[in-house]
Amino acid sequence: MPDFDAMMKRQQVLGDFGEFVLHSQDINQVLQEACRLVGEALSTGRAKILEIFHADRQLLVRAGVGWDPGIVGKIRLPLEEHSSETFAIEAGMPVISHDISKEERFQILPFLREAGVVALVNAPIFLPGGRVFGLLQVDATEPRDFHQHDVQFLRTYTTILGSVIDRLLLGRTLRSTEERFRLTVEQVRDYAIFLSDPQDRITDWLPGAEAVFGWTAAEVIGQSAAITFSPEDRESQQDRWEAETACRDGVVPNVRWHLHKSGRRIFVEGSTRALYDEDGALLGFLRLGQDVTERLMSEERLHEEKERFRLLVENMPQLVWRSGDEGNWTWASPQWLDYTGQSQEQTHGLGWLQAVHPDDREATMQAWHVARDQNGLDVEYRLRRASDGAYRWHRTRSVPLHDSSGSSRSEDRVLEWLGTSTDIDDLKRLQERQGVLVAELHHRTRNLLNVAQAIVMQTLGRQATPKPLIDRLVALGRVQSLIGQDREDEIGLEEVVRLELRSYGGDENGRVTVAGPLVLLPGERVQDLALVLHELTTNAVKHGALKEERGQLEVRWVVTQDGDRGPMLVLNWRESDVVMPADQSRHGYGRVLIERVLSRSTGSRTLFTLGADGVTCQIEMPLLSRSLGEMAPLRPCTV
Known part of the structure; x- marks a missing residue:
C-alpha cells in the first residue's frame, strides 16, 4: 500500500489536472501537462503520450517530459507484433516492465535503451465508446517496481485523460465545422x-x-x-x-x-x-x-415571345413545321394538321411523308439528303388535302438554325430546321396556262411574219427586188421560233450567234471562230441583237469574210464591269483577209440598223468600222435583268 503522502500527492495531481483542463482548450497543452503531472505523481520525472495511427501501424510521440527535443512530436514508432506497446493496446490494460534488460516477453524499442530507460509501464488511453487513442507511457531511468496501486492510479488517470481528449477533439472538430459553416454562409x-x-x-x-x-x-x-x-x-x-x-x-x-x-x-x-x-x-x-x-422576367419575356410566335404561326397561310436532320419532324403547326388530317404524333419522324403524293416522296427525301450541304431546303411536292382527298402542289422551304459555338460556320451544330410549305397549285396552273398562251403568241407572230412576207412579195411583185426585206423578215421568224421554245424566257448568246451564221452556212465554215462565256439574255433583247447579227452576217456573205475564200471571221465576247452601268457584254465581230472596195463612203440601211437599233432599245453602244482588210463591229450591251434589275446569270463555258 502506498503511504498517505503518496496517496495525497496523487489526489492532488488528479485535482490539478482537472482544474487545468477546465481552463484550456488546447489539446497539445493538455497532453503535455498530463505527462508532467503523471511523472510527478509516480516520481519518475519522465513520461510520454503515444498517439496511434491505425492505417500506418505507427505510434507518434505526441507529448512528453524528460525527453530530448528531437523525440516529442517527431519520432514515429512501428507497432511491432511483440512489443509491450502493442500488447497493452490489444489487451486493453497496463503492462509493466520492471527491468528491460531482463525483459524476455517483449521486444524493447531501441530508442528507449538509448535514452537510458530501465523500467516502464504502458497504460492504454481509451476514448468513450472504446476507441483507442494511444498509450500513456511512464518511464524510469533506474530499476523500479511498479505496484498494483500504481497500475490502478494509471487506469483512473487514463480514463479521465481519454474523456478529456475526446471532449477536446470534438470541440476542435465542432469549431472547425462552425468556422467552415461561417465562411461558407458569409460567402x-x-x-x-x-x-x-x-x-x-x-x-x-x-x-x-x-x-x-x-x-x-x-x-x-x-x-x-x-x-x-x-x-x-x-x-x-x-x-x-x-x-x-x-x-x-x-x-x-x-x-x-x-x-x-x-x-x-x-x-x-x-x-x-x-x-x-x-x-x-x-x-x-x-x-x-x-x-x-x-x-x-426572362421567363415572362420568353413566354411572351412564345405566345407571339404561336399567334404568328397559327395565323400564317403557310403550313409550318420543325424538324431535325434528314426530315425527321418534331412538330407540325395546326394548319398542317387541319390540311392533311394527321395528328401531331403521326407527323413526327418521317410520318409526315404519308401526306405527300407517292410519286413525289423519293425526290422529296433526296432534297433532304443534300439540304445540309446546301444550307437550305427547297423542294416542290403534292400534298393530300384531307377535306376532299385532292393532291395540290406545295413549295417547301427550310433553313437550319445553328448553334454558333464553333470557331467557324462549318463547325456550328444544327439545332433544328424551321420550314414552311406554301400552296402553289393555283400558281403552277397559271404558269402552265401562261406557257400555252406564250407559245400560241409566238406561233401567231411567226404566222404574221409569214403573212407579211407574202404581202410584201405580192405588193412589190416584179417592180423591185424584195430580198433584203424578205431576209430580215425571215431572220425575225427564226428568232421568234427560238424565243418560242421553253427556255424560261432566257436564251444563250452563243445559240443566237450560231443560228444566224448557220442560216448562211457560215457556222460550218472552218474559217469562222465563235468563242465566249455562257451568257443568257432575256427574250426582248435577243430579237434586236439577232437583227444586228443578221445584218452583219448578210454583209459578210455579200461583201466580206463569208464571200472571200481566204476570209476569216471571229465572233468573240467577254463580260466586264462598268462602274456606272454594272455588268456589260462586250461582243466583237471581226472580219480579216477581205479585199475591201475602194469606195467606202456608201452607208446602207443595214449599217443604220446596226448602229442605231440597239442603242435605242437597250442603251447599247455600237462601233462599226470598215478596216483595211475587213469589217469590225464592237457592241457593248448592259446585262441587267428585265424584271429584277439584277445581273443575268453567267456560267463559264469553253466553246
Whole structure:
C-alpha cells in the first residue's frame, strides 16, 4: 500500500489536472501537462503520450517530459507484433516492465535503451465508446517496481485523460465545422439567409441577406421580419400567416414579391422554417431565399415571345413545321394538321411523308439528303388535302438554325430546321396556262411574219427586188421560233450567234471562230441583237469574210464591269483577209440598223468600222435583268 503522502500527492495531481483542463482548450497543452503531472505523481520525472495511427501501424510521440527535443512530436514508432506497446493496446490494460534488460516477453524499442530507460509501464488511453487513442507511457531511468496501486492510479488517470481528449477533439472538430459553416454562409451572396426569434424579430442577418435586400445588419437587427414583405402583404398579414404555418407544418414556402431597401420589388423563392429545441420549445425562424427577379422576367419575356410566335404561326397561310436532320419532324403547326388530317404524333419522324403524293416522296427525301450541304431546303411536292382527298402542289422551304459555338460556320451544330410549305397549285396552273398562251403568241407572230412576207412579195411583185426585206423578215421568224421554245424566257448568246451564221452556212465554215462565256439574255433583247447579227452576217456573205475564200471571221465576247452601268457584254465581230472596195463612203440601211437599233432599245453602244482588210463591229450591251434589275446569270463555258 502506498503511504498517505503518496496517496495525497496523487489526489492532488488528479485535482490539478482537472482544474487545468477546465481552463484550456488546447489539446497539445493538455497532453503535455498530463505527462508532467503523471511523472510527478509516480516520481519518475519522465513520461510520454503515444498517439496511434491505425492505417500506418505507427505510434507518434505526441507529448512528453524528460525527453530530448528531437523525440516529442517527431519520432514515429512501428507497432511491432511483440512489443509491450502493442500488447497493452490489444489487451486493453497496463503492462509493466520492471527491468528491460531482463525483459524476455517483449521486444524493447531501441530508442528507449538509448535514452537510458530501465523500467516502464504502458497504460492504454481509451476514448468513450472504446476507441483507442494511444498509450500513456511512464518511464524510469533506474530499476523500479511498479505496484498494483500504481497500475490502478494509471487506469483512473487514463480514463479521465481519454474523456478529456475526446471532449477536446470534438470541440476542435465542432469549431472547425462552425468556422467552415461561417465562411461558407458569409460567402453565399446569392441567397438571403437570416434568423428571427419566436416573436419573429430579426436576430441574425447574414451577408447574403444584405446582398439580396439591401439593408445592413445594423439596420435590421431587432426589426420585425415583416420589413422584407411588400406593403400589401404586410397589410394582409402574410408575414404572420407564414410564421404560424411554419410553426404548424415545420416549413412553409416563401415564394412571393418582396421589398428591397431601395423600394423596388424583388421576387424571392425560398422557405421559412420553424426552429425548435430538444424539448420542443420554439427558438425562432430560419428564412432562406434567392432573388430570382431577373429569371422571372426572362421567363415572362420568353413566354411572351412564345405566345407571339404561336399567334404568328397559327395565323400564317403557310403550313409550318420543325424538324431535325434528314426530315425527321418534331412538330407540325395546326394548319398542317387541319390540311392533311394527321395528328401531331403521326407527323413526327418521317410520318409526315404519308401526306405527300407517292410519286413525289423519293425526290422529296433526296432534297433532304443534300439540304445540309446546301444550307437550305427547297423542294416542290403534292400534298393530300384531307377535306376532299385532292393532291395540290406545295413549295417547301427550310433553313437550319445553328448553334454558333464553333470557331467557324462549318463547325456550328444544327439545332433544328424551321420550314414552311406554301400552296402553289393555283400558281403552277397559271404558269402552265401562261406557257400555252406564250407559245400560241409566238406561233401567231411567226404566222404574221409569214403573212407579211407574202404581202410584201405580192405588193412589190416584179417592180423591185424584195430580198433584203424578205431576209430580215425571215431572220425575225427564226428568232421568234427560238424565243418560242421553253427556255424560261432566257436564251444563250452563243445559240443566237450560231443560228444566224448557220442560216448562211457560215457556222460550218472552218474559217469562222465563235468563242465566249455562257451568257443568257432575256427574250426582248435577243430579237434586236439577232437583227444586228443578221445584218452583219448578210454583209459578210455579200461583201466580206463569208464571200472571200481566204476570209476569216471571229465572233468573240467577254463580260466586264462598268462602274456606272454594272455588268456589260462586250461582243466583237471581226472580219480579216477581205479585199475591201475602194469606195467606202456608201452607208446602207443595214449599217443604220446596226448602229442605231440597239442603242435605242437597250442603251447599247455600237462601233462599226470598215478596216483595211475587213469589217469590225464592237457592241457593248448592259446585262441587267428585265424584271429584277439584277445581273443575268453567267456560267463559264469553253466553246
